[in-house]
Amino acid sequence: MLQFLQLIASGIAQGCIYGLIALGFVLIYKATETINFAQGDLMMLGGFLGLTGTLALGLPFWAAFAAALVAMLFFGMALERAVLRPLLGQPAFTVVMVTIGIGYLARGLVTMIPEWGTDTHVLPVPYKDDIVSIGGTDGLILSMEHIVIIAVTALLIVGLYLLFKHTKIGIAMQATSQNQLAAFYMGIPVRRINMLVWGLSAAISACAGLLLAPITFVHANMGFIGLKAFPAAVVGGFGSIPGALVGGLIIGVVETLAGFYLPEGFKDIAAYIVVLVMLAVKPNGLFGENLRKKV
Amino acid sequence: MTPLLTASHLSVQFGGLKAVNDVSFEVWPNEVFSLIGPNGAGKTTIFNLISGLYRPTAGLVTFEGEKISHLAPYEIARLGIARTFQNIELFEHATVMQNLLVGRHCHRHTNWFQDLLFTPKVRATELQFRRTVEEVIEFLELQHYRDSMVAGLPYGVRKVVEVGRALAMRPKLLLLDEPSSGLNVDETEDMGFWIEDIKHDLGITVIMVEHDMGLVSRVSDRVFALNQGEELALGTAAEVQSHPAVIEAYLGGADEDDVPAGAGAAA
Amino acid sequence: MRFLFKTHYDQDVRLFRHGGQVFWYGLLLAALFVAPWLLPDYYVSQLVFIWIYAIAAIGLMILVGFTGQVSLGHAAFLAMGAYTEAYLHQHGWPFALSLTFSALVAGITGIIVGLPALRVKGMYLAIATLAFGFIVEEGVARAESITGGNAGKAIGSLEVFGLPIDSEQRFYYLSLFVLVLVVIGVMNLLRSPTGRAFVAIRDSEISAQSMGINLARYKTIAFALSAAVAGIAGALYAHKLRYLSPDQFTFLQSIELLIILVIGGVGSIYGAIFGAAFWIAVQQFIVLAKDWLPPAIAQQTGLQPTVFGLILVAFVLFEPMGLYGRWLKIRTFFQLFPFYRKGLFRRQKSYMKSERLK
Numbered sequence: 042m043l044q045f046l047q048l049i050a051s052g053i054a055q056g057c058i059y060g061l062i063a064l065g066f067v068l069i070y071k072a073t074e075t076i077n078f079a080q081g082d083l084m085m086l087g088g089f090l091g092l093t094g095t096l097a098l099g100l101p102f103w104a105a106f107a108a109a110l111v112a113m114l115f116f117g118m119a120l121e122r123a124v125l126r127p128l129l130g131q132p133a134f135t136v137v138m139v140t141i142g143i144g145y146l147a148r149g150l151v152t153m154i155p156e157w158g159t160d161t162h163v164l165p166v167p168y169k170d171d172i173v174s175i176g177g178t179d180g181l182i183l184s185m186e187h188i189v190i191i192a193v194t195a196l197l198i199v200g201l202y203l204l205f206k207h208t209k210i211g212i213a214m215q216a217t218s219q220n221q222l223a224a225f226y227m228g229i230p231v232r233r234i235n236m237l238v239w240g241l242s243a244a245i246s247a248c249a250g251l252l253l254a255p256i257t258f259v260h261a262n263m264g265f266i267g268l269k270a271f272p273a274a275v276v277g278g279f280g281s282i283p284g285a286l287v288g289g290l291i292i293g294v295v296e297t298l299a300g301f302y303l304p305e306g307f308k309d310i311a312a313y314i315v316v317l318v319m320l321a322v323k324p325n326g327l328f329g330e331n332l333r334k335k336v
Numbered sequence: 337m338t339p340l341l342t343a344s345h346l347s348v349q350f351g352g353l354k355a356v357n358d359v360s361f362e363v364w365p366n367e368v369f370s371l372i373g374p375n376g377a378g379k380t381t382i383f384n385l386i387s388g389l390y391r392p393t394a395g396l397v398t399f400e401g402e403k404i405s406h407l408a409p410y411e412i413a414r415l416g417i418a419r420t421f422q423n424i425e426l427f428e429h430a431t432v433m434q435n436l437l438v439g440r441h442c443h444r445h446t447n448w449f450q451d452l453l454f455t456p457k458v459r460a461t462e463l464q465f466r467r468t469v470e471e472v473i474e475f476l477e478l479q480h481y482r483d484s485m486v487a488g489l490p491y492g493v494r495k496v497v498e499v500g501r502a503l504a505m506r507p508k509l510l511l512l513d514e515p516s517s518g519l520n521v522d523e524t525e526d527m528g529f530w531i532e533d534i535k536h537d538l539g540i541t542v543i544m545v546e547h548d549m550g551l552v553s554r555v556s557d558r559v560f561a562l563n564q565g566e567e568l569a570l571g572t573a574a575e576v577q578s579h580p581a582v583i584e585a586y587l588g589g590a591d592e593d594d595v596p597a598g599a600g601a602a603a
Numbered sequence: 604m605r606f607l608f609k610t611h612y613d614q615d616v617r618l619f620r621h622g623g624q625v626f627w628y629g630l631l632l633a634a635l636f637v638a639p640w641l642l643p644d645y646y647v648s649q650l651v652f653i654w655i656y657a658i659a660a661i662g663l664m665i666l667v668g669f670t671g672q673v674s675l676g677h678a679a680f681l682a683m684g685a686y687t688e689a690y691l692h693q694h695g696w697p698f699a700l701s702l703t704f705s706a707l708v709a710g711i712t713g714i715i716v717g718l719p720a721l722r723v724k725g726m727y728l729a730i731a732t733l734a735f736g737f738i739v740e741e742g743v744a745r746a747e748s749i750t751g752g753n754a755g756k757a758i759g760s761l762e763v764f765g766l767p768i769d770s771e772q773r774f775y776y777l778s779l780f781v782l783v784l785v786v787i788g789v790m791n792l793l794r795s796p797t798g799r800a801f802v803a804i805r806d807s808e809i810s811a812q813s814m815g816i817n818l819a820r821y822k823t824i825a826f827a828l829s830a831a832v833a834g835i836a837g838a839l840y841a842h843k844l845r846y847l848s849p850d851q852f853t854f855l856q857s858i859e860l861l862i863i864l865v866i867g868g869v870g871s872i873y874g875a876i877f878g879a880a881f882w883i884a885v886q887q888f889i890v891l892a893k894d895w896l897p898p899a900i901a902q903q904t905g906l907q908p909t910v911f912g913l914i915l916v917a918f919v920l921f922e923p924m925g926l927y928g929r930w931l932k933i934r935t936f937f938q939l940f941p942f943y944r945k946g947l948f949r950r951q952k953s954y955m956k957s958e959r960l961k
Contacts, residue, residue: 076726127920133725134673135919138865141858142915149909159904261905268733268854275730310741313734317719320731324723387813413815425813427806429870430799433615437796438803442815444796448824451795452788458795459616466612505814 046181048297054187056293057194059312061249062270063277063285064201065242071218071280072238073125075136080246081267082147087113087247088259089157092164097156102167106251110244117243121236129232144264151261159261164254190252197248198286205282214238269296272316278329287327291315338401340365340541341386341509345395346405348385355381357565358395363509368535368542370552372576373562374585379545380422381565383511386543387419388412399509414442418507420498422514422545428487432497435486436472439504440465469504475538476500476530492523499530503538510534512544516551524551531555549577561585618790635779639772647771653876653883654778655839658785660863660875662832665789667861668870669798670825671805672720673729676736677860679716680830682743682852683709684837686750689758689847698763702781702838709834710827712739717826721819724808736857744849755848758841768842778839785832789872792828801825862911866918868925877926885914 062080069077077083090112094105124143128136152159171185205211216224217234225231250263257263273292277284292312300308307314319326339362346359356378363369371379384390386397388409397405404412418439427435443465446458473479476496481489486497495518502510515531516524528551534540535555546552552559553573561568561582569579576582609615619625639647659681666672684705691701719731743750750756761768768774792798800821803811812818841847859882867878889907900906922929 070726076729124916124920131923134667134869135923137729138861139916139919141862142912142919145908145912145915147912149905149907149912152905153900153903153909268737271730272734275727279726306741306745310738313737316730317734317738320719320723320727324719324727389809389813408817409812410815410817413813419813421810425807425810427803427810429806430802434799434802438799438811438814438816441796441800441803446796448792448797448828451792451797452828454791454795458791459613462616462795463612466615470612501810501814 043179043181048301049294050181050183051187052294052297053290054190054293055297056273056290057190057286058249058253058266058289059270059273059292060286060289061194061197061245061252062267063274063289064282065246065249066270066274067277067280067282067285068238068242068245070274071282072214072235073129073136075133076140076271077239077242078137078140078267079144079147079264080242080270081264082144083113083117083243083264084246084250084253084267085151085259085261085264086116086147087243087250088164088254088263089151089154089162090247091251091254092162092259093156095165102165109247109251113247114240114244116240118236118240120243121239125239126232126235129235148261148264157261162259164251164259166255169255186255193248193252194286197245201282210234210237269312272312275316275326276319278326281326281328284326284328337364339363340400341543342398343382343386343395344398346382346385346392346397347394348381348390349393354565356385356392359562359565359567360395361560361567361570363541363543366535366539366541367557368531368544368555370544370546370556370559370573371562372546372549372552372559373568376564377562377585378565379562380513382562383419383513383543383545386412386511387417413505416505416508417511418502418505418509419511420495420502420513420515422517424491424494424498426486426494426498426501429485431483431485432473432478432481432489432500433469433483435497435501436469436504437465439472439501440468442505468506472500472503475503475533491518492520495519495523495527496530499527503534503540507540509541509543512542512546514545514547516546516548524548527551528554549573553577616794618787618794632783639775644771647775649883649887651771651775651778651843653880654775654782655836655843656860656863656879656883657876658778658782658839659833659836659860660867660879661785661789661872662829662834662836663860664864664869664872664875665792665801665832666825666829667864668874669793669805670801670822670829672717672822672825673725674716674732674829674857675729675854675861676716676732676734676739676857677829677833678852678854678856679736679739680709680713680833681837681840681856682739682849683712683830684834685841685847685852686743686756686837687834688838688841689756690749692758692761692841698761702835705838706831706834709837710831712834713826713828713830714823716830717823720822720826733854733857736854740849740852740854743852750847750849753849755846758845758847761842774843778843781835781839785835786872786876789832793872797821797824862915864925865915866925868927871927873930874925874927877930881926885910 062084065080065083066076069075087109090109091105094100094108095102098105100108120143124139125136128139151157166186168185168189173183173185173188175181175183205215213224213229213234214237216227216229217231221231253263253266269292270289273288274285275288276291277286277288292315295315296308296311299311341363342361344360346356347354348356359378359382371382373379381390385392385405388404388407388411392405396403399415399417404415427438444461446455446461450458473482476499478496478500481493481497486494489497495515499512499515512531515527519527531542531544532555535542544556556573558571559573559576560570561576561579563585568581568585569576571579614620619628638650642650659677662680663674663677666674687705687708688701691704692698696704716732716735720728723731744753746752761774763777766773768777800811800816803814803816804818804821808818844851863878863882864874865878866881867876868874886907889910893906918925924931
């Protein structure tokens with residue numbers, strides 16, 4: 042039983058990471074109806090920026106963390122302005138292909154940057170190897186890395202909730218995602234909002250990267266984890282922000298359990314089996330809306 | 337004489353909204369039957385019910401005496417019901433010719449494997465399809481656009497191409513959803529002639545949703561007026577237009593801006 | 604400009620529109636026929652890769668370019684074809700039979716993968732195919748008794764109708780022959796009702812079904828054919844490499860096939876072939892360029908993904924119609940000279956087309 046709880050706890054932590062990346066997918070999807078295949082690679086860039094912040098610049102960890110988020114916010118906005126805005130109004134397939142290209146570029150260029158390269162790096166975090174035990178020495182043992190992941194994710198969610206509910210920008214983002222044209226006519230600067238959404242999405246991914254770094258290390262291909270965040274977004278119902286998080290948690294927990302109880306190999310494909318089952322049972326995901334084209 | 341199509345006690349509900357509520361009518365062979373009504377009256381919904389895109393929550397549609405309201409859209413099309421769409425649903429990245437040829441799809445006798453090998457039978461069918469399509473092209477005077485991509489055509493021409501694609505099916509019943517919307521006066525005039533020819537020369541029964549009362553009075557044998565999913569009046573164009581309930585529906589509400597005389601916008 | 608005066612419907616139906624086309628394609632085929640005698644083995648071998656990639660790309664084109672369905676897991680079909688062929692070859696099946704069977708196995712897999720397409724589309728379908736791709740990849744690695752697992756599987760020498768395919772030249776002719784057959788098959792489909800039904804589904808599902816097209820049936824056919832053609836490419840790939848391992852059929856391989864389509868131009872068979880040729884050529888070029896570039900850049904392992912990324916982004920931004928589109932523009936330029944206008948092929952800006960209109 043204790044072991045089961047232990048697995049659930051680490052599954053939830055892993056799920057938070059998936060949830061955060063999925064959140065990045067969903068934000069961009071809601072705003073532009075395209076999928077950003079470079080989401081995982083943005084996460085990887087966040088990890089590397091954190092690395093530079095702490096090691097090369099000697100910043101304290103949380104300062105480097107914040108700096109990396111801000112840097113990625115601007116990077117995401119710049120990306121939107123330079124590459125994606127010219128494609129506004131093109132079919133989703135075109136935009137998806139361009140994000141795949143950005144992913145290739147990111148993975149390639151990162152290895153060319155001195156200090157980053159193709160190596161695997163350790164991001165030094167102040168809470169490394171700390172553990173917390175609940176219920177005495179033979180009770181539930183939680184690693185600090187997991188606790189930080191869960192706590193930061195929770196904070197971020199509260200922050201996003203406040204942003205969308207109570208700020209002008211957040212409400213403008215919501216309006217834009219529901220009806221771009223109407224939002225435009227109401228005087229909302231749709232392009233600038235899209236740019237902000239990309240920035241926000243990049244920053245959230247970077248956050249996932251920095252949280253994940255103590256567990257998986259930082260390397261050029263760490264972004265491929267984004268491919269598991271995809272199923273998370275679908276399970277939650279693409280286009281739903283709480284759905285992304287719940288989907289991430291489901292995938293994280295199922296994956297961890299599958300890794301322990303099922304034969305080798307099932308851990309890696311657990312996420313995909315879950316998503317196929319979901320598509321067969323409830324194609325619009327847990328929180329998705331059922332929409333049909335009008336004629 | 338038996339009716340070609342009947343709708344009996346047809347209702348459909350989306351969530352709490354009754355889009356169509358207990359509507360019944362009969363369409364006789366070789367007549368032009370028009371559905372009119374203000375925006376949101378449920379005209380296009382009735383089309384979608386007939387062509388199988390929606391399922392009725394109550395009531396049924398029969399075609400030539402057989403119940404069709406449980407069939408899939410492609411099965412209904414194969415029975416000989418063709419339709420056009422309010423906002424033009426052509427195959428944009430194909431030529432006019434290819435669009436019209438798709439209209440012949442239900443009349444194919446070959447399967448994909450024969451197509452893969454392009455057997456003599458496929459070739460013969462293709463030639464025969466082209467003969468039919470050329471007749472439609474001639475009928476609608478589309479010769480000039482035969483090999484043009486649809487994506488580059490002006491709106492008025494697309495509207496005609498869509499009618500052509502439906503005619504290429506050689507249907508028994510043709511559903512025209514706002515054939516004149518977006519057309520200028522001349523083009524609307526032409527559309528009127530074609531609808532008359534479709535009825536007289538091709539012997540096809542037409543059900544039409546239309547806002548332009550000029551066109552409706554000119555071509556319709558009978559007019560069915562709806563409001564908020566319910567029947568208002570049925571009769572000749574003149575009878576329906578002077579029916580008090582119809583006048584009330586169009587002019588009664590202070591915020592109604594859709595008077596039957598004008599060419600209507602999308603419902 | 605050439606004006607065609609058609610006097611018979613048959614002229615519309617033929618594979619070649621006019622005598623000029625027959626001449627040029629004949630010349631091309633003749634050139635390809637003598638090429639292996641004139642070129643060094645290494646280049647012949649690269650051409651073989653182009654033919655195989657072109658077959659795979661045509662397979663994907665049936666689905667993406669003509670039917671408008673997405674697949675992010677096409678490498679799975681390559682894998683099904685390749686491993687089926689390897690297994691049957693090992694058990695002594697004659698090539699013609701084992702190739703057909705490989706296509707069949709891949710096609711049936713395609714039908715299964717296509718099942719979600721009957722209910723979902725767009726991005727949901729993309730993710731379903733992606734999921735299947737990963738599951739097949741993992742399955743291949745685990746089914747050690749058939750596939751050799753991660754250790755890989757070697758394939759013995761090939762014999763076709765008693766003729767040993769023991770040189771690059773012979774394999775070149777074999778794969779070119781298969782490619783030509785595939786191209787003719789797909790062209791046949793496109794000029795017949797099946798192909799038009801695919802295009803109809805791509806452009807408007809709503810009106811396709813109102814024209815009597817059974818969406819479920821034709822989407823399934825498209826998936827099956829697309830997968831079967833990819834399976835044929837996989838079978839040839841198995842013999843070309845003579846050694847199979849699961850890491851040849853990854854997600855990135857599926858993505859590469861999509862990139863080939865975008866580079867070549869989505870929506871035409873030419874696109875698939877141009878794209879495949881360009882893709883193989885770029886890889887060779889990167890290898891060659893490494894000798895000239897300063898070692899600081901040439902040694903970088905990130906060079907290849909960077910170049911791929913740059914090419915892909917550049918094509919989408921600046922030549923969205925791909926190489927085939929570029930070829931059309933050049934040809935039109937000369938045909939209309941001097942009346943070519945710059946804006947002739949300009950993309951129309953449309954406001955974001957939303958699929959989620961209620």
